[in-house]
Amino acid sequence: MVDPLKDLPGYALRRVSAREMAILARRLGALGLRPTEASVLMMIAANPGITQSEIGRHLDIASANMAPLIGKLFKRNLMHRERVDGRSHGLTLTETGLQLNERMSKVVRQCEAALVAKIPRTHRKAFLQALQAIWSPEQD
Amino acid sequence: MVDPLKDLPGYALRRVSAREMAILARRLGALGLRPTEASVLMMIAANPGITQSEIGRHLDIASANMAPLIGKLFKRNLMHRERVDGRSHGLTLTETGLQLNERMSKVVRQCEAALVAKIPRTHRKAFLQALQAIWSPEQD
DNA sequence: TATTGTTATACTCTATAACTATA
DNA sequence: TATAGTTATAGAGTATAACAATA
Numbered sequence: 323m324v325d326p327l328k329d330l331p332g333y334a335l336r337r338v339s340a341r342e343m344a345i346l347a348r349r350l351g352a353l354g355l356r357p358t359e360a361s362v363l364m365m366i367a368a369n370p371g372i373t374q375s376e377i378g379r380h381l382d383i384a385s386a387n388m389a390p391l392i393g394k395l396f397k398r399n400l401m402h403r404e405r406v407d408g409r410s411h412g413l414t415l416t417e418t419g420l421q422l423n424e425r426m427s428k429v430v431r432q433c434e435a436a437l438v439a440k441i442p443r444t445h446r447k448a449f450l451q452a453l454q455a456i457w458s459p460e461q462d
Numbered sequence: 463m464v465d466p467l468k469d470l471p472g473y474a475l476r477r478v479s480a481r482e483m484a485i486l487a488r489r490l491g492a493l494g495l496r497p498t499e500a501s502v503l504m505m506i507a508a509n510p511g512i513t514q515s516e517i518g519r520h521l522d523i524a525s526a527n528m529a530p531l532i533g534k535l536f537k538r539n540l541m542h543r544e545r546v547d548g549r550s551h552g553l554t555l556t557e558t559g560l561q562l563n564e565r566m567s568k569v570v571r572q573c574e575a576a577l578v579a580k581i582p583r584t585h586r587k588a589f590l591q592a593l594q595a596i597w598s599p600e601q602d
Numbered sequence: 603t604a605t606t607g608t609t610a611t612a613c614t615c616t617a618t619a620a621c622t623a624t625a
Numbered sequence: 626t627a628t629a630g631t632t633a634t635a636g637a638g639t640a641t642a643a644c645a646a647t648a
C-alpha cells in the first residue's frame with residue numbers, strides 16, 4: 323500500500339501528538355483529571371493568586387472554556403478564589419489541590435520521560451529546539 | 463509568571479500540533495474539506511480500490527467513524543464504490559475527486575513547507591527522525 | 603468465529619455569539 | 626471602550642456498544 327502521508331512532518335506531528343496525549347489522558351484518568359485540567363492545576367500551583375484570564379491567555383484557552391473548567395476544579399475543592407478586583411479572582415490551590423498536584427505532576431513527568439526516551443539520544447536536543455522554533459512565532 | 467509547562471516536550475508537541483492543525487484546517491476549509499477528510503482522499507488517490515477498513519487501519523480511524531466520513535465524501539461525488547466482496551467496497555476517486563485532490567494536495571504541501579521552514583535548517587533532519595522514532599513503536 | 607460496515611451515543615477540546623459586571 | 630467572567634451552543638475528533646451481513 324502506498325502511503326502518501328508517511329513523509330509529511332505535519333501529519334507525523336499530528337499522529338504523534340494524538341498518541342502521546344491519549345497515553346497521558348489514560349494515566350491522568352486514574353486521578354480523575356484530564357490533560358487540560360492538569361495543565362491548569364500546574365499553572366496555579368506555580369503561580370498562586372493567578373487569575374482565570376491570565377491562565378487562559380497563557381495556555382491559549384478561550385475564556386468561555388475556562389469558566390466551566392475552573393468551576394469543575396473549584397467544586398472538587400482543589401482551589402479557592404480570592405477577590406482581586408470587582409472582576410477577577412486570584413486562584414490558589416487548597417491543601418487537597420496541592421496534594422493532587424504532586425501526584426499529577428509525577429504522572430506528567432513520567433509520561434514526559436517516556437516520550438523523550440523514545441527519541442534517539444543524539445536527536446533529543448535538536449528535537450526540542452525545533453519544537454520551540456515552531457512554537458515561538460505567534461504568527462498566523 | 464512562572465511557566466511550569468515551558469520545558470515539557472510533550473506539552474510543546476501538543477501546542478505545536480494544535481496550531482499547525484488549525485492553520486491547515488483553515489486553509490482546507492476554503493475547499494470544503496477538513497484535515498481528516500483530506501487524509502482519506504489522499505489515501506484513496508494513492509491507492510485506488512482501497513477499502514474503508516484498510517484506510518481506517520492505516521490512519522487509525524475507528525470503523526464507526528469511517529462510515530459517516532466516507533458517506534459524506536461519497537455524497538459529494540468525490541468517489542465511487544465497487545463491490546470487492548459481500549462486505550466491502552473498493553473506493554476510487556471520481557474525476558471530481560481527483561481534481562479536488564490535486565488542489566487539496568497543493569494546500570497540504572504548502573502548509574508542510576511552511577512548517578518545515580520554521581525549523582532551523584540544521585535541526586530539520588533530526589526533527590523528522592525524532593518524530594518517526596516516537597511514531598514507529600505501536601506500543602503504549 | 604472474525605471481519606466489514608453501520609447506527610447511536612457520549613466525551614473532550616475548541617469556537618462563536620451574547621450577555622453582565624467592572625475598569 | 627476594554628476587560629473579566631459567564632452561559633449557551635455548535636463543531637470536530639474520538640470512543641464504546643450493539644448490530645447485521647458476510648467470510
